[in-house]
Amino acid sequence: MSKKDAPNYRALKKDDDPSKTCSTCKAWDPNHAKATKPDTGYCEMYDFVCSGPKTCDAWTAKTENEGIYRIADILTEDPDIFMG
Numbered sequence: 001m002s003k004k005d006a007p008n009y010r011a012l013k014k015d016d017d018p019s020k021t022c023s024t025c026k027a028w029d030p031n032h033a034k035a036t037k038p039d040t041g042y043c044e045m046y047d048f049v050c051s052g053p054k055t056c057d058a059w060t061a062k063t064e065n066e067g068i069y070r071i072a073d074i075l076t077e078d079p080d081i082f083m084g
């Protein structure tokens, strides 16, 4: 994977949701060793250094997925928890 695989990677356009940028994406790692410039981070989904204010069509919410993973963890740990 590389930058060219990130679908429609771009600077925010007028119709884009300004809250959905690389810097708020689940794939964003601002502490990666390759992300040395300000406002950059490593895109773990497409393996390139991306710009925090930009976005792409694969943007993924952090909290949404983390919530799903947490429910999966709870069910794995204690499958009877929702059975009353």
Ligand code: SF4
Binding pocket: 006, 009, 021, 022, 023, 025, 026, 027, 028, 042, 043, 044, 045, 046, 050, 054, 055, 056, 057, 058, 059, 060
């Ligand atoms: S929006 Fe997310 S998936 Fe897309 S390039 Fe940025 S960090 Fe990667």
